[in-house]
Amino acid sequence: MIYIGAEVIVSPLGDSAEDNWNALRENRSGIALVPSAGFNQEDIHLSKIAGLNGPLRFQQLVIKALSALKERIDASMLASDRTIVLISSTKGALDDNLHDQFSQTCAAVKQQFHLAHLPMVISNACISGVLALNMAGNMVEIGQYEHVIVIGCDAASDFVLYGFQSLFAVSDKPCAPFDAARNGITLGEGCGAALVSASKSVFNNTPLQLLAGASANDANHISGPSRTGEGLVRSVSRTMQRHGTGTDEVDFICAHGTGTVFNDEMEAIAFDRLALSDKPLNSLKGYFGHTLGAAGVIETAVCMQMMRNGMLIKSLGYRDAGTSKPLNVILENQPKELRTILKTASGFGGGNASLMIRSL
Amino acid sequence: MKVITAYCNLRANEALVNGEVIARRDAGSEDSWFKQIYRQQELAYPKFYKMDVLSQAGYLASELMKRADPGIFADYADDEIALVFANASSSAETDRRFMHSYESGGSPSPSLFVYTLPNIVLGELAILNKWYGENMFAVLPKFTPGFYLDYSRILFASGSRALLGGWLEVTANGTDVFLFLVEEKVSGTEFNDENLLHLSQAGAVAAY
Numbered sequence A: 001m002i003y004i005g006a007e008v009i010v011s012p013l014g015d016s017a018e019d020n021w022n023a024l025r026e027n028r029s030g031i032a033l034v035p036s037a038g039f040n041q042e043d044i045h046l047s048k049i050a051g052l053n054g055p056l057r058f059q060q061l062v063i064k065a066l067s068a069l070k071e072r073i074d075a076s077m078l079a080s081d082r083t084i085v086l087i088s089s090t091k092g093a094l095d096d097n098l099h100d101q102f103s104q105t106c107a108a109v110k111q112q113f114h115l116a117h118l119p120m121v122i123s124n125a126c127i128s129g130v131l132a133l134n135m136a137g138n139m140v141e142i143g144q145y146e147h148v149i150v151i152g153c154d155a156a157s158d159f160v161l162y163g164f165q166s167l168f169a170v171s172d173k174p175c176a177p178f179d180a181a182r183n184g185i186t187l188g189e190g191c192g193a194a195l196v197s198a199s200k201s202v203f204n205n206t207p208l209q210l211l212a213g214a215s216a217n218d219a220n221h222i223s224g225p226s227r228t229g230e231g232l233v234r235s236v237s238r239t240m241q242r243h244g245t246g247t248d249e250v251d252f253i254c255a256h257g258t259g260t261v262f263n264d265e266m267e268a269i270a271f272d273r274l275a276l277s278d279k280p281l282n283s284l285k286g287y288f289g290h291t292l293g294a295a296g297v298i299e300t301a302v303c304m305q306m307m308r309n310g311m312l313i314k315s316l317g318y319r320d321a322g323t324s325k326p327l328n329v330i331l332e333n334q335p336k337e338l339r340t341i342l343k344t345a346s347g348f349g350g351g352n353a354s355l356m357i358r359s360l
Numbered sequence B: 001m002k003v004i005t006a007y008c009n010l011r012a013n014e015a016l017v018n019g020e021v022i023a024r025r026d027a028g029s030e031d032s033w034f035k036q037i038y039r040q041q042e043l044a045y046p047k048f049y050k051m052d053v054l055s056q057a058g059y060l061a062s063e064l065m066k067r068a069d070p071g072i073f074a075d076y077a078d079d080e081i082a083l084v085f086a087n088a089s090s091s092a093e094t095d096r097r098f099m100h101s102y103e104s105g106g107s108p109s110p111s112l113f114v115y116t117l118p119n120i121v122l123g124e125l126a127i128l129n130k131w132y133g134e135n136m137f138a139v140l141p142k143f144t145p146g147f148y149l150d151y152s153r154i155l156f157a158s159g160s161r162a163l164l165g166g167w168l169e170v171t172a173n174g175t176d177v178f179l180f181l182v183e184e185k186v187s188g189t190e191f192n193d194e195n196l197l198h199l200s201q202a203g204a205v206a207a208y
Helices: A017-025 A057-070 A075-079 A103-112 A125-141 A158-166 A230-242 A261-273 A292-309 B033-040 B046-050 B053-068 B092-103 B120-129 B145-156 B193-200
Strands: A003-010 A032-034 A044-047 A083-088 A120-122 A147-154 A190-197 A208-211 A215-217 A252-254 A280-282 A340-347 A351-358 B002-010 B014-017 B020-024 B081-087 B135-139 B162-171 B174-184
Touching (some): A003 A017, A017 A292, A057 A190, A083 A103, A083 A125, A125 A292, A208 A292, A215 B120, A230 A351, A252 A292, A292 A351, B033 B053, B120 B162, B145 B162, B145 B193
Antiparallel strands (some): A147 A190, A208 A351, B002 B174
């Protein structure tokens, strides 16, 4: 069995999974209006971490998350030759060194935590986090490593904000995934981390089971979602087939739900094709904004908190159905025992990835 | 066993397929080296001109491999070829151009922004070939055969039947592009550390 646990979330809502959980339980959002943040000095809604300023923001976040994770595990395994760290990110330390966005952080993390191996960077746009968790599960399953720490991290930057503005993809209000009036993303920043391991005993608290999944490309467009949801359908189908999981076993879907018109529509079509439309579903972008390469790890960590606390968290920003195929979007927090959950991600480059988590 | 059945190297001044030079750079041409290859080989995919250098590199190398053996990918279903690419500089060259567009060019360029992710080349190859398989892009300090060997074991254990690997390092300082196809065959160039490293260096001019 592949275990996953020791989840950490560093976001505007707090520095630990518990702080973040308390905010989510109260449906608080990290999104705020930032004056003059836009390219033309417009006020823009962003989910930014207060006090995260100056140089080395990416490195600070990664080190903060790994320090927190270290407190939740048998820390002696950090230096083991059988342990590797995967970092999922889109733009890394772009603001520090455009031409070398990752190596300084990797070297600093290796040195500070006395790691045996240099961390490996996975950079696949917005599916990076889910892809890295799947890679971790697979590495442990076939015995390449015994422990794999996954850290998803992206810092908000003018670079990325201006880019999404140039695509007219930034919401003029806090993003509203799957809502009829949604009109774009809200950019966020943050860091999520979790340990994937073959050993249950390295976790201070009881872990969950990772059911690693598949990725699939849409083969459709580099920056536009598929009209048919083909890649997402294939990714989820393969993930469920691999573990012999039927649709009746899925208790909850943590969707990607960016809040753009076309992404959310694509997901609704895909879940309809997968006969998963009736499953309780949310997007967590209304709480964290879109944290890009960190999103898959942060959102999986939230799923783990939902499972531990037996509660569905409402999809913040959603009010009225706004997709051509119906979805069961969660309108209010509600207690529910969650045995098996599905996490999906889709992103630029046509990528789609999915995984499942099961309670022990 | 797993064997490397085809490969392509793009160097600063030469393009090689399966170790044979098939194009040489014309130093007098005003065209970029990648455009020269595109024209010399009479390729016809106008989207090439919109692509960033990483996507152009991936497109050219995979198309040149197809030129050498048109049936190269024919044995596989549309989701059986996994794409596993890596480089050291992520999309830094395109990032620099995009940054220039809003710092000096008046406004952020959407057509550049969409290429400011290193995995976009995987999407371009998927679109061109109608491939719905696994994708992975890693940023590594240098070309590391072990990365491809390790990840291939994962992919072959979970449904992929072939692997198109790639190292795409294209910067102002140099061009180091290597694509290779790994398949299950009874004989051939075994997919191992030594062979992969050796083939990755085809056409490389010794620096001393």
